[in-house]
Amino acid sequence: LDASQIAALEPALDGRFGRGLFFAEEAHLDPRKALLSLRDKLRGMGARVEFGRSSAPASQDIEVDCTGSGDRRPELRGVRGEMLMLRTGEISLARPVRLLHPRISVYVVPRAENLFMVGATMIECDAKGPITARSTMELLGAAYALHPAFGEAELVETGVGVRPAFTDNLPRVERDGGNIRINGLYRHGFLLAPAMARRAADLILESWSKGVCP
Ligand SMILES: Cc1cc2nc3c(=O)[nH]c(=O)nc-3n(C[C@H](O)[C@H](O)[C@H](O)COP(=O)(O)OP(=O)(O)OC[C@H]3O[C@@H](n4cnc5c(N)ncnc54)[C@H](O)[C@@H]3O)c2cc1C
Structure with missing residues (x-):
């Protein structure tokens, strides 16, 4: 963009910059509002959301661990x-x-x-x-x-x-038996969340369809 195109998109920046890049498809969200709305949506679908616990109940079929930097793996x-x-x-x-x-x-x-x-x-x-x-x-x-x-x-x-x-700054969705780990989202956790969740869901549904889970 040149200066006049910048001013047309963002009048407050009129006269401040001579050149810019415009990514028309870029979007943004308010992460705090997004998390509250996701929590409410999950509850509405029958999920139970609990805060203040540091471990999952022992009886789960599959555990999905997304503890971020709380995960103490050395490569993280x-x-x-x-x-x-x-x-x-x-x-x-x-x-x-x-x-x-x-x-x-x-x-x-x-x-x-x-x-x-x-x-x-x-x-x-x-x-x-x-x-x-x-x-x-x-x-x-x-x-x-x-x-x-x-x-x-x-x-x-x-x-x-x-x-x-992780050292390569790329996210990982890994499976070890009934344990799925999602981590390494680095600078793009919100951007990547839908794709990572889809990968985890595919792993879970694949297990069920093969009868692998208890
Ligand atoms: C300043 C800043 C700006 C950012 N801007 C963007 C941006 O513009 N766009 C974007 O996509 N991303 C952005 N990010 C990155 C994004 O916040 C991270 O990629 C994302 O938060 C990683 O998500 P996560 O769920 O893997 O880990 P976290 O968000 O760290 O969540 C892990 C959770 O697990 C909990 N936990 C840890 N151990 C345990 C345990 N033993 N039991 C139970 N719970 C536990 C923690 O309390 C925490 O709530 C930004 C990050 C920062 C710091």
């Missing part, structure tokens, strides 16, 4: 990611915008109620402690470089997560 590593939530009514965006920056690659995702998620760092460690001062400065600096209106925004939340990744 954690990649720490930090993010910020900013609130401002001074700017509005219709879609996530990624800043291609030589030092800091940042994306800003618009959410409801004037909120913007700014993410995300990529740090090779599995520490879950609070966001560091350096990461906060870098993410805020990058948001400000995208649009100075973010300089006046309220910083309403910071967040930290550990992305579970």
